[in-house]
Amino acid sequence: MTVLHLADEGEAADLAAFLSRLLHYDRGAAVRLQAAGTALAVFGRPPSFEVLAIRTARLAKPYENGLDVMLDVTVSAGDFLESVDEAAATVVVPAAVTGPPWAGVLPPRGGWREVAGLPGVDALRAMVGAGVAEFRARTRELAEERRTRAELDRIGREIWSRTVAETGLPVRVVHAAQSLGFLRGAGGVGLFSSGAWLRLRTPYGSVAVRRVGAGALPLSVR
Numbered sequence: 225m226t227v228l229h230l231a232d233e234g235e236a237a238d239l240a241a242f243l244s245r246l247l248h249y250d251r252g253a254a255v256r257l258q259a260a261g262t263a264l265a266v267f268g269r270p271p272s273f274e275v276l277a278i279r280t281a282r283l284a285k286p287y288e289n290g291l292d293v294m295l296d297v298t299v300s301a302g303d304f305l306e307s308v309d310e311a312a313a314t315v316v317v318p319a320a321v322t323g324p325p326w327a328g329v330l331p332p333r334g335g336w337r338e339v340a341g342l343p344g345v346d347a348l349r350a351m352v353g354a355g356v357a358e359f360r361a362r363t364r365e366l367a368e369e370r371r372t373r374a375e376l377d378r379i380g381r382e383i384w385s386r387t388v389a390e391t392g393l394p395v396r397v398v399h400a401a402q403s404l405g406f407l408r409g410a411g412g413v414g415l416f417s418s419g420a421w422l423r424l425r426t427p428y429g430s431v432a433v434r435r436v437g438a439g440a441l442p443l444s445v446r
Contacts, residue, residue: 225316225317226289226295226316226317227314227315227316227317228259228264228283228287228295228314228315228316228317229283229284229285229313229314230264230281230282230283230284230313230314230315231262231281231282231283231284231313232282232284232313233310233311233313235281235282235313236281236308236309236310236312236313236314236315237310238279238281238428239264239266239279239281239308239315240305240308240310241405242266242268242277242279242404242405242429243255243266243268243301243304243305243308244305245270245403245404245405246268246270246277246301246404247301247302247305249270249271249272249273250270250271250301251302252300252302253268253269253270253300253301253302254268254298254299254300254301254321254323254324254327255267255268255298255299255300255301255304256268256296256297256298256323256327256330257295257296257297257298257299257304257317258294258295258296259283259287259294259295260287260293260294260295261283261286261287262282262283262284262285262286262287263280263281263282263283264280264281264282264283264287264295265278265279265280266278266279266280266281266304267327267330268301269324269326270400270403270404272400272403273384273396273397273399273400273403273431274396275396275397275400275431275432275433276326276330276331276431276432276433277400277404277406277429277430277431277432278331278429278430278431278432279428279429280429284313295317297317297320298320298321298322298323298324298327299317299318299319299320299321300318300321303318303319304317304318329434331418331421331423331432332418332419332421334418335418335419336416336417336418336423337416337417337418338414338415338416339391339392339393339415339416339417339422340391341388341389341390341391341415342388342389342391342393342413342414342415342424343388343389344411344413345407345409345410345411345412345413345426348388348398348401348402348407348413349402349407351388351395351398352395352398352399352402352407355383355384355386355395355399356399358383359379359380359383362379363376363379383395384396384399391415391422392422392435393415393422393424393433394433397422397424397431397433398424400431401424401426401429401431404429404431405428405429406424406426406428406429406430406431407426407428408428409426409427409428412426412427413425413426420434420435421433421434421435422435
């Protein structure tokens with residue numbers, strides 16, 4: 225049994241909150257864990273947005289498990305959440321599961337360059353709010369016989385596939401960051417690119433996406 229000692233109770237609480245939000249969108253969610261040194265990275269893919277969400281946590285001491293100096297395993301998000309002990313600031317790594325396809329395609333570790341033109345966090349939150357309001361207004365206007373899942377998906381895809389200013393970042397990435405609790409606070413938000421990937425980074429976590437036309441995975445917006 226591998227037990228990770230987190231830096232403090234706050235790290236444990238934030239990790240539990242992130243896992244809970246992932247499970248809200250997918251009760252059978254899996255997460256890929258990577259730990260090296262004093263950092264733990266947790267990767268998840270909420271299906272409602274089909275982006276890659278990353279939450280990091282500080283460890284109290286460098287990871288070491290026998291001869292292994294790095295942890296890299298895919299586990300059940302629900303089992304991982306159940307093992308979080310906030311008071312003790314520990315979490316038990318559950319048994320590995322067969323990872324979904326996305327778990328084998330993670331963003332690169334390096335080579336990230338900042339992308340200019342990202343609005344401030346207040347403007348990003350307002351953008352999400354405007355998108356939600358537009359979706360509700362347009363779906364309310366539909367006649368009953370047209371209010372099908374396909375039509376709702378089409379409207380959602382149109383709204384959330386728009387890009388943020390000239391950055392090329394799909395608005396659904398910002399929507400995911402807001403829904404996962406990454407856009408709270410007053411600032412510290414940046415946009416970075418590396419190869420085919422774009423990553424929206426905040427003090428509370430990151431959301432990454434592969435750019436369309438650059439070997440991207442099939443994406444849909446619901």
